[in-house]
Amino acid sequence: RARVGVLISGRGSNMAALLYASRLPDCPYDIVLVASNDPEAAGLTLATAEGVPTFAHAHKGMKRVEFDALIDEQLRAADVEFVALAGYMRLLSPEFIDKWAGRIVNIHPSLLPRYKGLDTHARALDAGDRAVGCSVHVVTAELDDGPVLRQIEVAVLPGDTAETLAARVLIAEHQLYPRALADYVMRDSTPEAKLARVREIALALPGAE
Numbered sequence: 001r002a003r004v005g006v007l008i009s010g011r012g013s014n015m016a017a018l019l020y021a022s023r024l025p026d027c028p029y030d031i032v033l034v035a036s037n038d039p040e041a042a043g044l045t046l047a048t049a050e051g052v053p054t055f056a057h058a059h060k061g062m063k064r065v066e067f068d069a070l071i072d073e074q075l076r077a078a079d080v081e082f083v084a085l086a087g088y089m090r091l092l093s094p095e096f097i098d099k100w101a102g103r104i105v106n107i108h109p110s111l112l113p114r115y116k117g118l119d120t121h122a123r124a125l126d127a128g129d130r131a132v133g134c135s136v137h138v139v140t141a142e143l144d145d146g147p148v149l150r151q152i153e154v155a156v157l158p159g160d161t162a163e164t165l166a167a168r169v170l171i172a173e174h175q176l177y178p179r180a181l182a183d184y185v186m187r188d189s190t191p192e193a194k195l196a197r198v199r200e201i202a203l204a205l206p207g208a209e
């Protein structure tokens with residue numbers, strides 16, 4: 001299984017979705033580290049309770065590149081192969097992104113390329129959009145700009161506010177992220193490796209001998 005490190009800044013519900021999906025027998029990745037730029041992030045408590053190693057360090061007072069070097073060191077020490085950003089609310093340095101090029105993915109609460117950055121739902125409502133959604137994309141040097149891997153669209157209901165929309169889109173995020181990450185970690189596998197994986201899954205299914 002691919003070794004994934006998750007970076008969070010807060011609640012960590014997407015991290016939890018990735019983690020619980022990884023406990024299904026057909027999941028091709030394991031969450032081996034959860035790291036945060038905020039030692040108070042609620043998601044760290046959950047990760048610890050679930051037996052996942054964590055690392056937390058406040059970024060305050062550190063240069064971006066120095067802080068990212070610290071995170072990089074932790075990821076390497078844990079033999080991480082892919083990095084999943086899950087509500088990580090801090091820009092990554094170009095140096096970090098270069099080192100992990102093609103191996104960082106992010107979840108964003110909009111139908112990219114629309115509404116990069118913050119306040120996505122409020123902006124969609126202001127624009128009168130009838131649908132919003134979430135996207136998983138590969139992280140590149142530009143904010144929320146890398147190739148989109150998968151999206152889920154969510155209808156706007158009469159009376160929706162930014163808060164009600166955020167809550168409903170979050171349900172979609174929890175469905176989207178584990179699937180998109182699973183596909184991504186398998187993308188470079190040879191046909192033989194993919195076949196072996198399918199066989200492994202079949203053998204893990206209930207009733208298989």
Ligand code: GAR
Pocket residue numbers: 008009010011012013014015086087088089107108109117118170173
């Ligand atoms: C999620 O809605 C995620 O899409 C968003 O922050 C929330 C984190 O929630 N991410 C961004 O806005 C990134 N620019 P979580 O901590 O419960 O996963």
